[in-house]
Structures are given as structure tokens and as C-alpha cells.
Amino acid sequence: MRPTKGIALAGLLAAALLGSGSAQDKLCPKCHSTGRVPNEIEDAKVAEMEAQVIHCSHLISRDRAGRGLPFLPCAGCLAPSLAAQARAEFDRLAAEKDAWLAERRLIDATLQPREAFVHIETRHFLLTCGLPKVVLPSKVVLDAHEAAHLYAARLEEFYSWFQTLLGYTDEEARVLKHQVFLMNDLRTLMKAATDYAQTPTDRAGRAVGDPSIFVTWRDRSVFKTDPDFHRHVVHHVSHLLLGVFHLKVWLVDRAGWLEEGLAHVCEMRLFGLAGNSCNIEQTEEDMPDEDWEPLVKKMVLQQQTVPFALLQEKRADLLTAKEHLQVWAITDFLLKRDQKQLPELIRRLKQDVPLRDALRDLYDLNIVSFDLVWSDWVEENYRLKP
Ligand SMILES: [Zn+2]
Ligand SMILES: [Zn+2]
Ligand SMILES: [Zn+2]
Numbered sequence: 001m002r003p004t005k006g007i008a009l010a011g012l013l014a015a016a017l018l019g020s021g022s023a024q025d026k027l028c029p030k031c032h033s034t035g036r037v038p039n040e041i042e043d044a045k046v047a048e049m050e051a052q053v054i055h056c057s058h059l060i061s062r063d064r065a066g067r068g069l070p071f072l073p074c075a076g077c078l079a080p081s082l083a084a085q086a087r088a089e090f091d092r093l094a095a096e097k098d099a100w101l102a103e104r105r106l107i108d109a110t111l112q113p114r115e116a117f118v119h120i121e122t123r124h125f126l127l128t129c130g131l132p133k134v135v136l137p138s139k140v141v142l143d144a145h146e147a148a149h150l151y152a153a154r155l156e157e158f159y160s161w162f163q164t165l166l167g168y169t170d171e172e173a174r175v176l177k178h179q180v181f182l183m184n185d186l187r188t189l190m191k192a193a194t195d196y197a198q199t200p201t202d203r204a205g206r207a208v209g210d211p212s213i214f215v216t217w218r219d220r221s222v223f224k225t226d227p228d229f230h231r232h233v234v235h236h237v238s239h240l241l242l243g244v245f246h247l248k249v250w251l252v253d254r255a256g257w258l259e260e261g262l263a264h265v266c267e268m269r270l271f272g273l274a275g276n277s278c279n280i281e282q283t284e285e286d287m288p289d290e291d292w293e294p295l296v297k298k299m300v301l302q303q304q305t306v307p308f309a310l311l312q313e314k315r316a317d318l319l320t321a322k323e324h325l326q327v328w329a330i331t332d333f334l335l336k337r338d339q340k341q342l343p344e345l346i347r348r349l350k351q352d353v354p355l356r357d358a359l360r361d362l363y364d365l366n367i368v369s370f371d372l373v374w375s376d377w378v379e380e381n382y383r384l385k386p
Contacts, residue, residue: 022081031074035082036090039066049149052156057119058145060101067097104128110195111188118148125155126177128192130184131218134226151182151233158234162241162266165335166343174210175244180237181215189217204236208243208250222276228289231271235278238263242346249350256316257308258346260324261331268292274328276321287321290386296329297382300375308370312355329382333374336381337363 021033031037041047041059050059050068059068066072073090077083104119111117113130120127129148135141142150155178163169170176181196183189190202193215199205204216214236223229242262243250251259260278267274268291275289299305305326311319319327335342341362348358356367365373 021079025079025081028074028078028082031077031079031083031086033079033082035074035077035079035084035086036071037074039063039069039072041068049146049153053120053122053149053152055097055100055119055121056145056149057101057104057117058148060097067094069093069097107196111191113183113188115144118145120148120152122152122156124159124176124178125152126179127152127155128179128181130188131182132184136226151180151230154230154233155180155237158237158266158270159241161270162238165266165269165339166245166346167340168245168343172246173241173244174246174248175212178212178214178237178240180233181213182233183215183217186217186219189215204232206236206239208239208252209248210244212240212244214240227271231267231273231275231289234266234270235263238266239278245343246347247350251346251349252316254352255312255349255355256314256319257312257323257327258331258349259316260319261327264292264324264328265331265335268328268332274324278316278324287324292325292328293382294384294386296325297378297384299325300378300382305371305375308374309367312367329378330374333377334363337377 025033027033028035041050046059050056056068062068069090071086071090073087074083100121101119104117107119107128108117115130115132118129120129127148129144129151131147131151132144133141134147134150179196181192183192186202190200193205194200197205197207197213197215199207199215203219204214206215207213214233216232216236218229223232239259242259263278264274273289273291276287299322304322306323308330311323311326311330314323331342334345345358345362348362349355359365359367359370
């Protein structure tokens with residue numbers, strides 16, 4: 001659309017009223033006398049993806065002149081003082097984009113991936129994505145840039161979902177930016193896990209707290225489909241978020257049952273199945289991905305469960321496959337019995353309140369008779385067939 005004289009004049013008057021113009025400024029049809037011209041992304045789909053994020057390395061490097069910023073200073077502007085102001089603002093924003101990109105590219109320099117990573121910053125995540133493509137269940141194939149935006153969007157979506165589940169806001173989140181590395185091969189994963197999460201591993205590594213980092217790779221022998229990998233990411237990011245909820249205290253030692261139970265709740269509620277997602281421990285038994293309701297119901301009916309009083313003492317990494325199922329069902333039970341008490345239980349456990357006291361005060365449950373109440377509830381509420 002061409003600017004009309006009226007609009008241009010209005011722009012100039014507005015600028016003059018704000019005291020930002022000068023006497024040499026004339027009506028400039030190119031920029032409606034604002035000193036700035038829009039820097040639009042032509043592809044509407046890409047424009048929509050970029051609008052959801054703060055920074056994207058792909059956009060900054062592709063649009064060298066504009067760095068993906070929404071405007072450019074008007075070149076040869078007839079309102080030179082306004083163009084100079086726009087130029088000063090543009091230069092400041094462009095320098096910020098360049099500094100952000102240079103810092104992200106240090107990761108590429110360290111890990112030396114075959115193809116450059118796509119780095120994206122959103123409100124709560126710094127994502128480094130090395131997935132060359134993603135095939136959706138609909139058979140739609142996303143390229144590396146689209147795949148990175150998909151995971152960036154999924155991370156933010158999960159973040160809100162998790163906050164809704166526990167009923168808290170960012171005011172109670174002790175770390176507001178989480179770093180996620182999604183690698184495509186074992187060599188890069190091993191280097192990233194050692195360098196950034198300080199956990200040498202060939203599976204997935206985490207640094208919980210401050211900084212809050214999750215490093216993993218799309219191991220084709222484990223994750224057959226994109227939803228499998230997505231679920232794995234959700235499981236681990238729940239550990240990052242729980243680790244900084246209320247206090248920067250990781251429950252893996254003092255309440256391993258709840259740490260894993262809640263992560264599996266996220267899997268079951270969002271994907272309808274759970275599995276060996278917490279595959280940090282190489283020695284962990286293999287668990288197929290399944291709907292856990294019937295499995296837990298069978299365990300309860302065959303009296304194959306472990307007393308909660310014993311289970312609650314175990315570190316998260318010492319839980320057996322069957323115990324993972326049980327801690328999921330216990331957490332599910334507590335959430336369904338009274339959802340708003342679960343975050344309060346977490347707060348108290350993080351403050352070192354003994355579990356038996358917190359359970360009694362918040363749920364009116366005794367840790368010794370807990371198993372009976374819970375087993376009855378499972379028998380009544382869980383399906384026997386998937
Ligand atoms: Zn992008
Ligand atoms: Zn102009
Ligand atoms: Zn886990």
C-alpha cells in the first residue's frame with residue numbers, strides 16, 4: 001500500500017509534536033516520515049514462527065541487513081533527523097542480535113556439529129537444536145529450522161501446562177531460563193553432556209538448579225517416532241522445572257518417588273503412555289512404552305507392590321522398573337485426591353518437613369495405612385485393559 005499525503009503529514013506532525021523532528025525534515029513518502037520502513041518476512045508461515053520467539057539464529061544469519069528486526073532505517077530519507085533516530089535505534093538492536101548470535105555460535109565452535117545448530121531463545125528456554133529434520137505422525141517433514149521452532153513451541157507449551165498442573169506462576173520459579181540441547185548423534189551428545197551439563201553420559205544429562213540444563217540426543221534405537229522423543233523431552237524438562245519450583249532443591253534424594261512420579265504423570269497425561277524415559281542410568285531395566293494403568297492395576301491385584309513407607313526412602317535412580325510404575329500411580333492418586341495439595345506437599349518436602357507429617361496435614365493420610373487406601377483407589381479407578 002502506498003502512503004497517502006494525509007498519512008505522511010500526520011506522521012510528520014506526530015513526530016513534530018513529540019519534539020523529535022527537525023526543521024530540515026520534509027514529507028518522506030517512503031517511510032511516512034517516521035524514519036523507518038518495515039522489514040517484513042515474506043513467508044507468512046515463517047513470520048508466524050518468528051513472532052513466537054525472542055531470537056532465532058537462522059533468522060539473524062539469513063537476514064544480514066535487517067537481523068530479523070521489524071524495521072530498517074529509511075535509506076535516503078527526506079526526513080533526515082527522524083531517519084538518524086531510527087538508525088541509532090536500529091544499530092542498538094542489531095548489536096544486541098549480533099552479540100546474542102556470537103555467544104550462541106560459541107556452542108557450535110565447541111561442539112562442531114556437521115550442520116550449524118539452530119539456536120532459539122524463548123521466554124523460558126534457550127534451545128540448541130541439532131535435529132536435521134523431524135517427521136511428524138502425519139508424515140509431514142520439517143526441516144532443521146522448522147524442527148527447532150516446533151520444539152521451542154513445545155517447550156513453552158509444556159512450561160505453561162506444568163505450571164497449571166501445580167498451580168504456580170513465575171514468581172515461584174527460582175530460575176527463569178532453562179537450556180535445552182537436542183542433539184542428533186552420540187558424539188555431539190557426549191561432548192555437550194560433559195561440557196554443558198557436567199554429566200559424562202551416552203544417554204541424557206542434566207544439571208538441575210542454577211544453571212538449569214538438559215542435554216539429550218535423538219537415539220534412533222530408543223525413539224522410533226517423533227512423539228517418543230517429544231515425550232522423553234517432556235519427562236526431563238519436568239525435572240528441570242520441579243528442581244527450581246519454590247526452592248532450588250532437587251528432590252531426587254529426599255523424595256525420589258515424587259520426582260519420578262510427577263515426571264511420569266506428565267508423560268501419561270500428555271501422551272497416554274509412559275516408559276523408560278528417564279534413561280540416564282545405563283543399568284536401568286528396559287521398560288516398553290505402555291499405558292501404565294492396567295499394569296499398575298494388575299500389580300495391585302496380585303499384591304506385587306512395595307510398601308510406600310519403604311518406597312519413599314529410595315533415591316530416584318535406585319527405583320526399579322516396577323517401582324517407577326508405582327510412584328507414577330501414587331503421584332496420580334495424590335493429584336486426583338486433591339490437586340492443590342500436591343504443590344504444598346512439594347513445598348514442605350523441599351523445606352525438610354518429614355513426609356509422614358506433610359501427608360497427614362495435607363491429605364489426612366497415615367503413611368502406614370497409605371497402601372490400603374491407595375490400593376483400593378487403584379482397584380476402583382484404573383482400567384484393567386488398555
Ligand atoms: Zn527461526
Ligand atoms: Zn523516509
Ligand atoms: Zn526421570
